[in-house]
Amino acid sequence: xxxxxxxxxxxxxxxxxxxxxxxxxxxxxxxxxxxxxxxxxxxxxxxxxxxxxxxxxxxxxxxxxxxxxxxxxxxxxxxxxxxxxxxxxxxxxxxxxxxxxxxxxxxxxxxxxxxxxxxxxxxxxxxxxxxxxxxxxxxxxxxxxxxxxxxxxxxxxxxxxxxxxxxxxxxxxxxxxxxxxxxxx
Amino acid sequence: xxxxxxxxxxxxxxxxxxxxxxxxxxxxxxxxxxxxxxxxxxxxxxxxxxxxxxxxxxxxxxxxxxxxxxxxxxxxxxxxxxxxxxxxxxxxxxxxxxxxxxxxxxxxxxxxxxxxxxxxxxxxxxxxxxxxxxxxxxxxxxxxxxxxxxxxxxxxxxxxxxxxxxxxxxxxxxxxxxxxxxxxxxxxxxxxxxxxxxxxxxxxxxxxxxxxxxxxxxxxxxxxxxxxxxxxxxxxxxxxxxxxxxxxxxxxxxxxxxxxxxxxxxxxxxxxxxxxxxxxxxxxxxxxxxxxxxxxxxxxxxxxxxxxxxxxxxxxxxxxxxxxxxxxxxxxxxxxxxxxxxxxxxxxxxxxxxxxxxxxxxxxxxxxxxxxxxxxxxxxxxxxxxxxxxxxxxxxxxxxxxxxxxxxxxxxxxxxxxxxxxxxxxxxxxxxxxxxxxxxxxxxxxxxxxxxxxxxxxxxxxxxxxxxxxxxxxxxxxxxxxxxxxxxxxxxxxxxxxxxxxxxxxxxxxxxxxxxxxxxxxxxxxxxxxxxx
Numbered sequence: 001x002x003x004x005x006x007x008x009x010x011x012x013x014x015x016x017x018x019x020x021x022x023x024x025x026x027x028x029x030x031x032x033x034x035x036x037x038x039x040x041x042x043x044x045x046x047x048x049x050x051x052x053x054x055x056x057x058x059x060x061x062x063x064x065x066x067x068x069x070x071x072x073x074x075x076x077x078x079x080x081x082x083x084x085x086x087x088x089x090x091x092x093x094x095x096x097x098x099x100x101x102x103x104x105x106x107x108x109x110x111x112x113x114x115x116x117x118x119x120x121x122x123x124x125x126x127x128x129x130x131x132x133x134x135x136x137x138x139x140x141x142x143x144x145x146x147x148x149x150x151x152x153x154x155x156x157x158x159x160x161x162x163x164x165x166x167x168x169x170x171x172x173x174x175x176x177x178x179x180x181x182x183x184x185x
Numbered sequence: 186x187x188x189x190x191x192x193x194x195x196x197x198x199x200x201x202x203x204x205x206x207x208x209x210x211x212x213x214x215x216x217x218x219x220x221x222x223x224x225x226x227x228x229x230x231x232x233x234x235x236x237x238x239x240x241x242x243x244x245x246x247x248x249x250x251x252x253x254x255x256x257x258x259x260x261x262x263x264x265x266x267x268x269x270x271x272x273x274x275x276x277x278x279x280x281x282x283x284x285x286x287x288x289x290x291x292x293x294x295x296x297x298x299x300x301x302x303x304x305x306x307x308x309x310x311x312x313x314x315x316x317x318x319x320x321x322x323x324x325x326x327x328x329x330x331x332x333x334x335x336x337x338x339x340x341x342x343x344x345x346x347x348x349x350x351x352x353x354x355x356x357x358x359x360x361x362x363x364x365x366x367x368x369x370x371x372x373x374x375x376x377x378x379x380x381x382x383x384x385x386x387x388x389x390x391x392x393x394x395x396x397x398x399x400x401x402x403x404x405x406x407x408x409x410x411x412x413x414x415x416x417x418x419x420x421x422x423x424x425x426x427x428x429x430x431x432x433x434x435x436x437x438x439x440x441x442x443x444x445x446x447x448x449x450x451x452x453x454x455x456x457x458x459x460x461x462x463x464x465x466x467x468x469x470x471x472x473x474x475x476x477x478x479x480x481x482x483x484x485x486x487x488x489x490x491x492x493x494x495x496x497x498x499x500x501x502x503x504x505x506x507x508x509x510x511x512x513x514x515x516x517x518x519x520x521x522x523x524x525x526x527x528x529x530x531x532x533x534x535x536x537x538x539x540x541x542x543x544x545x546x547x548x549x550x551x552x553x554x555x556x557x558x559x560x561x562x563x564x565x566x567x568x569x570x571x572x573x574x575x576x577x578x579x580x581x582x583x584x585x586x587x588x589x590x591x592x593x594x595x596x597x598x599x600x601x602x603x604x605x606x607x608x609x610x611x612x613x614x615x616x617x618x619x620x621x622x623x624x625x626x627x628x629x630x631x632x633x634x635x636x637x638x639x640x641x642x643x644x645x646x647x648x649x650x651x652x653x654x655x656x657x658x659x660x661x662x663x664x665x666x667x668x669x670x671x672x673x674x675x676x677x678x679x680x681x682x683x684x685x686x687x688x689x690x691x692x693x694x695x696x697x698x699x700x701x702x703x704x705x706x707x708x709x710x711x712x713x714x715x716x717x718x
Contacts, residue, residue, distance in 0.1 A: 004357045009348060016347045031313060062515065065352055106309060112340055
């Protein structure tokens with residue numbers, strides 16, 4: 001089986017779950033339903049999950065496509081070092097965050113989606129994956145060779161004077177066979 | 186580039202027409218159901234209790250019914266292949282519409298997601314209104330919403346939707362495939378979603394016209410006697426029978442039959458005859474299967490037992506065997522090639538040892554129709570291939586070598602753009618053989634080959650004598666598409682040229698735009714795209 005990168009799927013699932021949690025929270029607070037405090041928590045939790053999950057990780061193999069404008073998020077997430085790098089931490093964090101969402105109808109969907117994302121992250125962590133930031137490649141310019149800076153000191157090599165005199169007098173004798181075949185194509 | 190009306194109509198009219206039809210059907214269904222619930226006599230009391238939420242939830246439910254039934258039809262690939270193949274049943278215009286079946290599936294899928302969100306929001310409103318206006322007068326009407334099945338449905342839909350995003354399909358196709366196969370659970374739950382009979386309608390609207398006065402109520406004003414009648418009896422309510430199965434069962438059965446047929450057809454493993462390694466990480470695999478008949482240009486899908494993944498290539502047929510070319514670019518193809526090719530031996534052996542080659546068990550699903558089959562149905566065709574995208578056209582060339590006279594095609598322009606020179610060796614023999622044959626049979630203008638190598642510092646050329654026709658037609662640098670189109674247009678005035686593209690998105694987008702743009706010459710270019718993802 002090809003090596004499946006579970007983290008990529010977990011990332012998409014968690015981002016979507018964050019958005020659903022956020023939407024459900026907004027609906028819950030706007031409608032002032034019973035238990036709207038859970039909805040306000042869901043807004044905060046959904047926003048946090050979206051921020052955390054927006055920067056895509058660098059793929060272990062193959063080209064990584066980053067999301068639009070994710071560089072600043074990458075820098076922030078990278079700043080937390082091993083906490084955000086490790087997928088076990090993310091799995092347990094998402095599992096803990098999703099629990100309060102289950103107490104209200106408007107946020108229950110976000111809760112379940114985040115729970116599923118947490119399970120997929122656990123699978124990714126068990127397989128040894130971790131989060132790598134996608135940083136812009138620094139193009140190292142090839143060092144300019146020394147010989148380019150200074151002009152050549154010696155003239156190009158020429159045949160000895162006798163042959164040069166021969167070439168000037170006897171043009172036909174100076175003719176030679178071209179080593180590479182020239183065909184009219 | 187200005188858009189030419191005639192070209193735009195030739196390329197875009199068909200699919201936009203189908204899109205308009207689909208939008209019209211959805212709009213009509215939505216409005217019709219909305220009006221039924223907002224003005225219908227039998228829903229009067231329900232409407233009073235729940236309000237706008239009722240109408241929107243029911244209207245979005247009927248749109249969902251339609252889209253859930255339509256979404257399965259474009260995925261019946263064997264049926265579509267059959268329709269495409271039977272020329273009596275389909276015209277070229279219809280076959281070009283069949284090329285867009287995957288896009289239609291995606292459109293219906295997106296509509297299902299959007300209307301599910303609308304439906305869920307409307308039901309949330311209903312929950313609020315229900316708890317607010319719990320009716321003491323009409324206790325029969327109180328709803329117990331089938332919440333659990335609804336939540337499960339949305340959950341499965343979300344799983345399917347999220348794992349079908351472009352990056353996951355490209356990187357990990359198996360995740361997409363296995364989550365998408367949850368559709369069967371989705372449909373089963375969908376059909377039992379309304380079995381609880383939560384939605385009720387009034388059955389005796391003649392005897393009890395909605396808004397009539399009950400015998401217990403006293404008259405407020407004398408004028409009302411004429412307008413409002415007395416109720417003859419109390420309102421009776423009856424639950425709706427679930428209707429989703431009427432919409433969905435037909436396409437679902439059809440799709441299940443299709444899957445069963447594909448499973449039975451691909452249950453016999455193929456015999457691998459040869460495995461050839463080509464330059465630039467390409468492996469050619471020749472196989473043998475009983476009763477396998479593929480038309481040139483069709484697509485097959487490969488399934489390895491131990492790996493259980495799929496890949497899509499185009500077969501080249503050679504009387505008994507059929508073959509595919511695949512490029513080693515990801516995990517699956519690497520593993521596949523590793524199983525097929527002999528490992529390089531480190532130590533030199535004096536005597537060659539014959540090893541019994543143990544190939545993995547392979548199953549082939551297909552063949553399925555693809556846009557490249559149409560190459561033969563135009564008078565003039567332009568085939569543009571990018572790198573390994575040449576495989577659909579390789580089988581076209583193969584078929585032409587055998588029987589070029591039997592097709593409608595009068596002229597073929599073949600443009601192949603590769604990054605490295607070595608890539609052209611994959612099909613150099615085939616191209617030269619066809620070129621040779623056509624020259625001998627006095628049709629030198631039939632095949633026009635143009636090869637482009639885009640690597641900047643490419644100095645070499647194909648030096649072998651037998652590949653001289655290709656070396657002469659090789660250019661360094663990217664092709665200039667506008668000039669190419671102008672040249673082809675001038676040589677083929679007032680003809681329909683079929684443009685077939687199989688390559689990177691950048692090239693196909695440029696070509697699509699060029700096909701739709703104004704032409705000084707009279708030729709109309711019809712764009713057909715082949716893609717594998």
